[in-house]
Structures are given as structure tokens and as C-alpha cells.
Amino acid sequence: MARLLMFHGRECPHCMRMMPLVEKLEAETGVHFDKHEIWHDEENADLMRSYRPIIAAECGGQLKVPTFLNPDKGEAVCGEMDYEKLKDWALKQS
Amino acid sequence: MKKRYWRCFVCNDIHYGIAAPELCPTCKVLNAYVEISAEEARKTLGGGPGVSLTPDEFRAAVERFAAGQEFQVNPDREKVDLLLKGIFENERNHGLKYCPCRLRCKDWDEDLRIVCPCNFTIHESYKGVPNGECWCGLFVRRT
Numbered sequence: 001m002a003r004l005l006m007f008h009g010r011e012c013p014h015c016m017r018m019m020p021l022v023e024k025l026e027a028e029t030g031v032h033f034d035k036h037e038i039w040h041d042e043e044n045a046d047l048m049r050s051y052r053p054i055i056a057a058e059c060g061g062q063l064k065v066p067t068f069l070n071p072d073k074g075e076a077v078c079g080e081m082d083y084e085k086l087k088d089w090a091l092k093q094s
Numbered sequence: 095m096k097k098r099y100w101r102c103f104v105c106n107d108i109h110y111g112i113a114a115p116e117l118c119p120t121c122k123v124l125n126a127y128v129e130i131s132a133e134e135a136r137k138t139l140g141g142g143p144g145v146s147l148t149p150d151e152f153r154a155a156v157e158r159f160a161a162g163q164e165f166q167v168n169p170d171r172e173k174v175d176l177l178l179k180g181i182f183e184n185e186r187n188h189g190l191k192y193c194p195c196r197l198r199c200k201d202w203d204e205d206l207r208i209v210c211p212c213n214f215t216i217h218e219s220y221k222g223v224p225n226g227e228c229w230c231g232l233f234v235r236r237t
Contacts, residue, residue, distance in 0.1 A: 011180025011194040013173045013231060038197050039184060048197055060218055062208065063197040064229060079219075 002093040006033040007048045007055075007067040010040055014080040015066045021083045031090045038065060051076070099135035100127040108135050149178040152191075156211060156232070165215070165226075165233045177232050181210050195230035 006022060008015035022033055036044035048055070048063055055067055059078040067078040068086070070093045077089050100109040105121040114127030130138075147155065153167070153174065160166050168174050180194025191210045192198055198205040207213065214220050214228035220235065227234040 007197075009180065009194045009197075011176050011183060013176050014195060016176070039180065039187070039192075039194060045197055049199055052199060063199060065195055065197065 001030065001032065002070055003072060004031065004033045004090060004093060005047075005067075005069045005071060006035045007038050007044070007063075007065050007069070008035060009065045010037055012065050017080055018066045018086070021086055024083065025087055025090060029087065029091065031094075033068065033090075099130050099132055101130045101134065101138060102126045103128055106138055108139055110135070149182050152181070153178060159211060160233060164236055165220075165228075166236050168227070168231055168234050170231075173231055177230055193230050 006018075008019070022035075026032055036047060038045045038048050048067070051069060051071060052063060054071075054074050055063055055069065055076045055078065058076040059067060064078045066080070067076055068089065069076045073093060075093065077086075095112045097111055100111070100114040101107070102109075102118040102121060102123065104123045104126050105118060107118055107120045109115055109127060114129070117124055118126045157167050177194055181191045184190070184192040184194060188198065190205070192205070193208045193210055193212060196208045198208060210230075210232065212228065214233060217229060219229050220226035220233075223235070225235060225237070
């Protein structure tokens with residue numbers, strides 16, 4: 001199973017909306033995301049910054065949340081999306 | 095071109111930009127700006143009366159900013175409340191009203207691009223999008 005990361009912000013409404021979809025996906029498929037809150041935890045923020053070249057390339061040049069990342073394949077997708085799109089992306093990473 | 099600091103010699107307004115404004119927006123004097131150091135700008139701005147904004151005052155400020163524009167503050171009150179909470183947490187913890195839906199990269203000039211309100215009208219989430227909004231959703235296109 002691929003190692004997947006989710007970067008999110010506590011006061012980000014898009015992240016808040018995505019969280020239940022992520023949990024549903026994890027329960028239904030066995031996919032797992034390591035979740036990192038980035039505005040209230042500087043270690044998590046530094047971790048996200050360390051992937052800036054990958055994330056910025058996929059996210060309009062900036063570090064945006066929510067971001068879903070496969071650090072090993074160097075693939076990322078960001079923003080609010082529907083369940084099927086997230087599922088397709090996550091399953092493609094395996 | 096690099097931005098610099100400028101001070102109106104009449105009323106001490108501070109401007110940060112590549113050139114001085116011809117007309118001081120406060121005292122209306124022409125050609126009144128002189129270039130100053132960042133330190134002088136900081137002291138001038140920091141030495142005056144405290145001008146802090148509460149979340150409600152900031153909400154009113156962005157509503158005035160959006161008045162008459164093609165965008166408005168999101169009518170979803172709950173969403174705006176959450177965003178304002180994040181914006182003010184970021185100001186308290188990180189110094190400026192950074193967007194809660196992006197992360198600063200610790201480059202001063204780059205990070206100024208994510209201070210709310212940002213220049214969202216050129217972003218892919220808004221420009222040319224019928225129901226466009228800024229990345230965080232604080233501003234939405236009027237329909």
C-alpha cells in the first residue's frame with residue numbers, strides 16, 4: 001500500500017469538508033493517509049514545505065490545503081474534490 | 095523591481111511600493127513622498143496609535159472592499175466565521191493575516207501573496223470561472 005499524506009489546516013473549510021470523505025475512503029478501501037495539520041504544528045508545516053517542488057507544481061505554484069501527496073511517486077493533488085475523484089487518485093497510487 | 099518604503103513628508107503616511115504615489119491619499123499633497131529605510135517605516139508605523147482590527151471590524155473592512163466589485167464576501171456566514179478565526183489565529187501566531195487554506199513558505203515577498211485579501215482575481219479558482227471564488231472561499235463571484 002502506498003504511503004500517502006494529507007496536509008490540512010484546522011480553520012480551512014475545504015479541509016473540513018474533505019476530512020469525512022477521507023475517513024470514508026480509508027474505511028472502504030484500506031487506503032491510509034498520514035494527516036498533518038500545518039498552521040498549528042510547525043513540524044508539519046516544515047514537512048509540507050519540504051515537498052514544495054512537487055506540491056507547488058500541481059497546485060498553482062503555491063502550498064495549498066488540502067493537499068494529498070504520494071511522496072514516493074512525487075504526485076500530488078490539492079483542493080476540495082468529490083469522493084470519486086479522491087478515490088480514483090488514491091487507488092492509482094497503489 | 096524591488097519595492098521600497100516611502101513617507102509623506104507632510105502627514106507621515108507610509109507607502110511600500112516600487113515608486114512613490116504622486117498624490118498623498120491622506121493629505122492630498124502632490125510629490126510629498128520621500129524614500130526612507132525599512133527601519134524608519136517600522137518605527138513610524140509602530141509608534142502611532144494602535145490600529146488593530148477585531149474579526150468583526152475586518153469582516154466590515156472586506157465587505158467595504160468588495161462593495162461594488164464583481165465579487166462579494168461569501169454569504170455562507172458559518173464558512174466566513176471559520177475563515178476569520180483562522181486568519182486571526184495566523185496573525186497572532188505567525189505575524190500576518192495569512193490565508194488559512196495555504197501555507198507560507200518563509201520567503202517574505204512570496205508570503206505577502208497569501209495575506210488576506212490576496213490577489214485572487216488572477217487565480218485559477220476565480221479568473222474566468224462562472225462561480226469563481228478565492229482559494230479559501232472568503233470571496234465569491236457575484237451571481
